Amino acid sequence: MTGNHKDTSITRRRALAVTGGTVAAGGLAVAGYQSAFADDATTTATAEAAATASATSTGGACMTLMSSVTEGPYYLDGALVRKDITEGKSGVPLTLRLTVVDATDGCTPVPGAAVEIWHCDAWGYYSGYTSANPGGSAPAESEDGSTADDNTYLRGYQIANANGVVKFETIFPGWYAPRTCHIHLKVHTGGEKEDGTYEGGKVNYTGQLFFADEIAEQVFTLEPYAKHSGTYTELADDMVYDGGGASSGLLTLKAVHKSDPSKGYKGSLTLGVDPDAENTGAGGGGGGTPPSGAVPTGTPPSDGASPSATASS
Numbered sequence: 001m002t003g004n005h006k007d008t009s010i011t012r013r014r015a016l017a018v019t020g021g022t023v024a025a026g027g028l029a030v031a032g033y034q035s036a037f038a039d040d041a042t043t044t045a046t047a048e049a050a051a052t053a054s055a056t057s058t059g060g061a062c063m064t065l066m067s068s069v070t071e072g073p074y075y076l077d078g079a080l081v082r083k084d085i086t087e088g089k090s091g092v093p094l095t096l097r098l099t100v101v102d103a104t105d106g107c108t109p110v111p112g113a114a115v116e117i118w119h120c121d122a123w124g125y126y127s128g129y130t131s132a133n134p135g136g137s138a139p140a141e142s143e144d145g146s147t148a149d150d151n152t153y154l155r156g157y158q159i160a161n162a163n164g165v166v167k168f169e170t171i172f173p174g175w176y177a178p179r180t181c182h183i184h185l186k187v188h189t190g191g192e193k194e195d196g197t198y199e200g201g202k203v204n205y206t207g208q209l210f211f212a213d214e215i216a217e218q219v220f221t222l223e224p225y226a227k228h229s230g231t232y233t234e235l236a237d238d239m240v241y242d243g244g245g246a247s248s249g250l251l252t253l254k255a256v257h258k259s260d261p262s263k264g265y266k267g268s269l270t271l272g273v274d275p276d277a278e279n280t281g282a283g284g285g286g287g288g289t290p291p292s293g294a295v296p297t298g299t300p301p302s303d304g305a306s307p308s309a310t311a312s313s
Contacts, residue, residue, distance in 0.1 A: 005040075057309030064244045069240055070279035072184055074126040076155065078197050079116055084169040087148035091122040091171030091226050093256070093264030100164040100187060102258035109164030110275060113197045114188040117168060118155040118210075123228045127153040135177025136230015144224065157188075157198045172211075172219050172265065174228055177234025178217035180238040181216040182249075183209040189275050204273045209249045210241050211267075218261050 050125035124134025191201025
């Protein structure tokens with residue numbers, strides 16, 4: 001089956017970047033948010049109940065903390081503030097709902113926090129790096145037939161509402177060697193929306209979100225994912241995911257239609273940050289390098305900003 005076997009040639013690396021940390025060191029707390037898709041009218045009560053339950057279940061502690069990890073090799077400055085980041089890219093629909101809370105203050109919501117995400121398309125290509133070989137055998141990125149902007153697709157910001165909630169409409173990511181299926185994210189505070197993007201403030205957390213193997217492997221048998229064949233890295237062999245479940249970024253996923261995965265998924269997680277901490281993730285280890293050593297092929301349309309790409313190990 002396409003893309004569903006472990007790569008036994010990859011050294012099992014429990015990335016040093018993903019070790020236990022403290023809030024003061026830029027730590028993040030994450031936990032599944034089972035009621036993340038409640039109606040807006042009940043969001044406040046649901047968020048408060050979830051935060052209280054989390055605090056109670058850990059004996060008064062807000063959540064289990066983990067350190068920030070590398071931003072990886074595919075980061076670009078200047079992503080747009082928008083809910084739908086697909087730009088017409090084909091794939092299994094994914095609604096992603098994330099709740100930002102203050103891990104130093106009883107998991108209270110962090111309104112105004114900016115959550116930035118970016119991830120590859122169904123064949124493993126990132127915008128800004130469309131010539132980078134994703135490994136295995138895949139069509140050229142240009143063959144997908146979409147009208148997506150090669151410099152901006154599958155990247156974006158959302159600003160948290162009064163309940164600390166952000167919501168993105170995207171597609172289930174594909175994969176590239178030697179990484180497992182994942183989404184990158186940063187949590188920013190103190191800045192503001194300007195010229196269509198987010199400016200100023202600081203990055204409180206840099207991390208990655210992950211998907212259960214059994215769900216990812218099922219998705220990868222579908223079109224257009226099935227056109228990318230090769231050896232898919234499962235969670236246990238990934239260089240970043242450390243096996244900690246939700247506290248390590250593993251999303252809670254719910255199928256829109258249980259009998260038909262092509263209809264899409266809803267993914268959710270609560271992100272507990274220290275608003276006083278700063279961790280950009282630049283220069284850290286464990287993110288992998290672009291398979292072909294590619295450099296950005298363009299710049300985001302934001303004040304002519306130059307892209308920054310950290311191709312760290």
